[in-house]
Amino acid sequence: MKSIPMTTTLMALTLGAITSTAYGKEFPVVDGNITQDDVRKAQEAWGAALIKISKTYKDQGPEKAREVAAEVLDKGYGYNMGAVMFKPTLTTSPNTFRVTKEGALSYFAGGNKTYPDTGFALKGWEKYEFENAAVHISGNIALTMGKVRITNDKGEVTEVDKTWGFRKDDQGVLRIILHHSSLPYVP
Amino acid sequence: MKSIPMTTTLMALTLGAITSTAYGKEFPVVDGNITQDDVRKAQEAWGAALIKISKTYKDQGPEKAREVAAEVLDKGYGYNMGAVMFKPTLTTSPNTFRVTKEGALSYFAGGNKTYPDTGFALKGWEKYEFENAAVHISGNIALTMGKVRITNDKGEVTEVDKTWGFRKDDQGVLRIILHHSSLPYVP
Amino acid sequence: MKSIPMTTTLMALTLGAITSTAYGKEFPVVDGNITQDDVRKAQEAWGAALIKISKTYKDQGPEKAREVAAEVLDKGYGYNMGAVMFKPTLTTSPNTFRVTKEGALSYFAGGNKTYPDTGFALKGWEKYEFENAAVHISGNIALTMGKVRITNDKGEVTEVDKTWGFRKDDQGVLRIILHHSSLPYVP
Amino acid sequence: MKSIPMTTTLMALTLGAITSTAYGKEFPVVDGNITQDDVRKAQEAWGAALIKISKTYKDQGPEKAREVAAEVLDKGYGYNMGAVMFKPTLTTSPNTFRVTKEGALSYFAGGNKTYPDTGFALKGWEKYEFENAAVHISGNIALTMGKVRITNDKGEVTEVDKTWGFRKDDQGVLRIILHHSSLPYVP
Numbered sequence: 001m002k003s004i005p006m007t008t009t010l011m012a013l014t015l016g017a018i019t020s021t022a023y024g025k026e027f028p029v030v031d032g033n034i035t036q037d038d039v040r041k042a043q044e045a046w047g048a049a050l051i052k053i054s055k056t057y058k059d060q061g062p063e064k065a066r067e068v069a070a071e072v073l074d075k076g077y078g079y080n081m082g083a084v085m086f087k088p089t090l091t092t093s094p095n096t097f098r099v100t101k102e103g104a105l106s107y108f109a110g111g112n113k114t115y116p117d118t119g120f121a122l123k124g125w126e127k128y129e130f131e132n133a134a135v136h137i138s139g140n141i142a143l144t145m146g147k148v149r150i151t152n153d154k155g156e157v158t159e160v161d162k163t164w165g166f167r168k169d170d171q172g173v174l175r176i177i178l179h180h181s182s183l184p185y186v187p
Numbered sequence: 188m189k190s191i192p193m194t195t196t197l198m199a200l201t202l203g204a205i206t207s208t209a210y211g212k213e214f215p216v217v218d219g220n221i222t223q224d225d226v227r228k229a230q231e232a233w234g235a236a237l238i239k240i241s242k243t244y245k246d247q248g249p250e251k252a253r254e255v256a257a258e259v260l261d262k263g264y265g266y267n268m269g270a271v272m273f274k275p276t277l278t279t280s281p282n283t284f285r286v287t288k289e290g291a292l293s294y295f296a297g298g299n300k301t302y303p304d305t306g307f308a309l310k311g312w313e314k315y316e317f318e319n320a321a322v323h324i325s326g327n328i329a330l331t332m333g334k335v336r337i338t339n340d341k342g343e344v345t346e347v348d349k350t351w352g353f354r355k356d357d358q359g360v361l362r363i364i365l366h367h368s369s370l371p372y373v374p
Numbered sequence: 375m376k377s378i379p380m381t382t383t384l385m386a387l388t389l390g391a392i393t394s395t396a397y398g399k400e401f402p403v404v405d406g407n408i409t410q411d412d413v414r415k416a417q418e419a420w421g422a423a424l425i426k427i428s429k430t431y432k433d434q435g436p437e438k439a440r441e442v443a444a445e446v447l448d449k450g451y452g453y454n455m456g457a458v459m460f461k462p463t464l465t466t467s468p469n470t471f472r473v474t475k476e477g478a479l480s481y482f483a484g485g486n487k488t489y490p491d492t493g494f495a496l497k498g499w500e501k502y503e504f505e506n507a508a509v510h511i512s513g514n515i516a517l518t519m520g521k522v523r524i525t526n527d528k529g530e531v532t533e534v535d536k537t538w539g540f541r542k543d544d545q546g547v548l549r550i551i552l553h554h555s556s557l558p559y560v561p
Numbered sequence: 562m563k564s565i566p567m568t569t570t571l572m573a574l575t576l577g578a579i580t581s582t583a584y585g586k587e588f589p590v591v592d593g594n595i596t597q598d599d600v601r602k603a604q605e606a607w608g609a610a611l612i613k614i615s616k617t618y619k620d621q622g623p624e625k626a627r628e629v630a631a632e633v634l635d636k637g638y639g640y641n642m643g644a645v646m647f648k649p650t651l652t653t654s655p656n657t658f659r660v661t662k663e664g665a666l667s668y669f670a671g672g673n674k675t676y677p678d679t680g681f682a683l684k685g686w687e688k689y690e691f692e693n694a695a696v697h698i699s700g701n702i703a704l705t706m707g708k709v710r711i712t713n714d715k716g717e718v719t720e721v722d723k724t725w726g727f728r729k730d731d732q733g734v735l736r737i738i739l740h741h742s743s744l745p746y747v748p
Contacts, residue, residue, distance in 0.1 A: 027520070028270035028286060030364070031511040033407040081357065083215035083695040085706035087722050090746050096722060097694035097706060099215060133658035134644040136726070136738050137405040139326050139513025139700045143726050143739050145646035145658060146401070161648050161657060163724055163741040165697070165704050170268065170357045177217070177697050178704050180724040182743030185651050214707070218698040220594040270508040272519035274535050277559050283535060284507035284519060320471035321457040323539070323551050324592040326513045326700025330539050330552050332459035332471060333588070348461050348470060350537055350554040352510070352517050364510050365517050367537040369556030372464050402644035402660060404738070455731065457589035473589060513700050544642065544731045551591070 034142045034168045039135060042076075042166050042174040043144065047128030049076060050150065053108065053121035062111060062122065069109040069121055073101050078167055078175035089160050089181040090120060124153035130162070140168040141177075148181075159184060221329045221355045226322060229353050229361040230331065232263060234315030237337065240295065240308035249298060249309070256296040256308055260288050265354055265362035276347050276368040277307060311340035317349070327355040328364075335368075346371060408516045408542045413509060416450075416540050416548040417518065421502030423450060424524065427482065427495035436485060436496070443483040443495055447475050452541055452549035463534050463555040464494060498527035504536070514542040515551075522555075533558060595703045595729045600696060603637075603727050603735040604705065608689030610637060611711065614669065614682035623672060623683065630670040630682055634662050639728055639736035650721050650742040651681060688712035691723070701729040702738075709742075720745060 049072040057065035078084050079101040086098040088107045095115050098104045106112035110119030132146040148162045165178030236259040244252035265271050266288040273285040275294045282302050285291045293299035297306030319333040335349045352365030423446040431439035452458050453475040460472040462481045469489050472478045480486035484493030506520040522536045539552030610633040618626035639645050640662040647659040649668045656676050659665045667673035671680030693707040709723045726739025 025505055027506040027508055029410060029509045029511065030265075030269035031410070031509075032268075033511055033513065036403060036405070078217075081219075082217040083697075085695045085697060085704060085724065087694075087706060087724065087743075090748070092746055092748065093708075096708070096745065099695045131399055132401040133648075134401055134646045134660045135403045135405075136644075136646060136728075137403065137407055138702050138728060139407065141699050141702045143646060143702075143704075145648060145739065145741065147654075147657070161741070161743070163646065163648065163739065165726070165739075167697075167699060178706065178724065178726075180706065180722070180741045180743070182648075182722070182741070183746065184657065185653055185744065187651070187653065212692055214693040214695055216597060216696045216698065218597070218696075220698055220700065223590060223592070270510075272508045272510060272517060272537065274507075274519060274537065274556075277561070279559055279561065283521070283558065286508045318586055319588040320461075321459045321473045321588055322590045322592075323457075323459060323541075324590065324594055325515050325541060326594065328512050328515045328517075330459060330517075332461060332552065332554065334467075334470070348554070348556070350459065350461065350552065352539070352552075354510075354512060365519065365537065365539075367519065367535070367554045367556070369461075369535070369554070370559065371470065372466055372557065374464070374466065404639075404643035406642075452591075455593075456591040 032140055032168060032170070032172075034137055034140055034166065034174065036135065036137065038168065038174055039137070039142045039144060039166060042142075042176075043130055043132075043164070045076065046164075046176070047130070047148075047150075050121055050125050051128060054123065054125040057109075057119075057122040058124065062109070062119070065119075065122060066105065066109040066111055070101075070105055073104055073108075075173070076176060077101070077104065077179075078169075078177040079104070081167070081169075081175070081177065084176065085165070085178040085180070086176075087180045087182070088120065089183060092116075125150050126153050127151035142166045142168075142174075143178075219327055219355060219357070219359070221324055221327055221353065221361065223322065223324065225355065225361055226324070226329045226331060226353060229263075229329075229363075230317055230319075230351070233351075233363070234317065234335075234337075236263060237308055237312050238315060241310065241312040244296075244306075244309040245311065249296070249306070252306075252309060253292065253296040253298055257288075257292055260291055260295075262360070263363060264288070264291065264366075265356075265364040266291070268354070268356075268362070268364065271363065272352070272365040272367070273363075274367045274369070275307065276370060279303075312337050313340050314338035329353045329355075329361075330365075406514055406542060406544070406546075408511055408514055408540065408548065410509065410511065412542065412548055413511070413516045413518060413540065416516075416550075417504055417506075417538070419450060420538075420550070421504070421522075421524075424495055424499050425502060428497065428499040431483075431493075431496040432498065436483070436493070439493075439496060440479065440483040440485055444475075444479055447478055447482075449547070450550060451475070451478065451553075452543075452551040453478070455541070455543075455549070455551065458550065459539070459552040459554070460550075461554045461556070462494065463557060466490075499524050500527050501525035516540045516542075516548075517552075593701055593729060593731070593733070595698055595701055595727065595735065597696065597698065599729065599735055600698070600703045600705060600727060603703075603737075604691055604693075604725070606637060607725075607737070608691065608709075608711075611682055611686050612689060615684065615686040618670075618680075618683040619685065623670070623680070626680075626683060627666065627670040627672055631662075631666055633669075634665055636734070637737060638662070638665065638740075639730075639738040640665070642728070642730075642736070642738065645737065646726070646739040646741070647737075648741045648743070649681065650744060653677075685714035686711050687714050703727045703729075703735070704739075 083099040106115040108121040130148040136143045163180040166174045270286040293302040295308040317335045350367040353361045457473040480489040482495040504522040537554040540548045644660040667676040669682040691709040724741040727735045
């Protein structure tokens, strides 16, 4: 397993039309299904976004980092469709689940007195890699489960068990509608 | 089994969003599936739109009728997603299929020299009824087939065999992505 | 446009698992979505089946042809899921729609006193070609519309406007759940 | 608008089939979508199954408990479709994910030397309750996230954060294709 290069731009997949040439004749095709390649790009984009928020925090401070995090949530999560099932790694009851954008933003970038968050994305993350255990694709939904390892600026590695649910919207953008992250069980 | 209080704030849901109260607790639900009721309403809306275009033509002339027809296509067909599979009742080769909005508008409201159309929706339609032979629903897609009968201002009835494919978009709007209409076969 | 070679075997697509090697690691993928290639093969299979029934009738008589037709309906249509929306080219009211397997079998192979059918698939079909106007894919559903031309043993060509709806079942088999066929409109 | 009589014979429908009476006329509907009620029943069934395995173990011993657990996996999980994304509460690397039925069975009922499992379902579970944070439904897929609390025969409560992904198969059975369970984070 090798680490993923962090040059991927944020999720900007286009649904759009394809022109097929089956039978030697061109005809338009509308295809809103998620592909395995879509999924790979969206997984890479998540890591790239995390690192970008961390770097923005270091270079430009917390306010700018929060702006970037909000943009990531707007473009890459499904809060525009309604509640997102988000169980971050380090949350506790009664704020375990962050089904609103406000709660998710607080988790990633802190600065919200309603939640006891210090900003998970602000912790100097520099490297990201993931390893799928399995993937299930059905229509405009893709589900993935696996290990994610992120490394901070001190070289410390955090490993989590992570499940994602992606939904491809009408513009062809994959949005995270489900995100369950947990530390490995220690007997 | 009793429910346990939770403090999660519910948010405004936009995509066919529902608040469920299963197990005595409210929680947000995002549900983009087409229902049978959605289908019935969309079938009724098509007939209402046809009659509205006819009436607009009679009351306000061809230009205004064309505006109404364009609005019907914008709001009720899926041309915003790409090619629509539209085989109108009375078209002939090489213009049988109207996969673009331009071609569909010409069929309904005429006034386009590219197509030999006189405007199907301008023919004084006053009454509309349909009778499903069967319906198939899968995810955000619904398919219907049946008889449609429309009556003009002279009381003449036109019967067609009609197939529709609807797709529910991210805003919860059913759009026609497939429309095959044909006169009954005469041996 | 060229004619389709008739060597395709009947629809036998497997859903099954795929092993992906994204990120240099193998992991299993379950993917039930229809692909454009699935659609092309299913369209080819329909033509191959029509010709096979015709040839069976010529070589082995009506009873054997009916057996082959029943097998085609069992394997390639969705009657096992419930009603199929089938509007054959040459049916008339009150038997226009053949939502049951019995009605479809009568249309293709005749021999059923309930319906006034002579057996459409028994008419010496030897060649088949189709030309898509457009295709729409969403999840396990694919919709196609276009021209189909079939040629009999006298070299006579019949052209129809044809819409198909395919559904990929849990075994990965594409089944026709919608089939609307009509002769071109003659002004 | 009045309905018009039609003589189509309705057939026995198998796939979530419904007879609709819209417009005063009956017609068959094939509808494979997951409903909220389906989801509730599947969540309840999971708890009932856990308790049943525990009780079987107590009353009839480990072998019979393993039989019941295998039946639960066969009927309620999607291993028949391929890999299931299953991250049980108490597994550790390199056996964290149980994408095969064998691995899942070992987790629930033990008795497999390949895995270091003592049988999670054998621990005297008597009560089960769950509390959804949110639900997302799309086509034949439903996703849920929330708290699950199970109580053993000593009255001890275990709380987990649980995500499920259900897929409705062609026979209308909801199968778990994703299951991520984790103990609450302790700071």
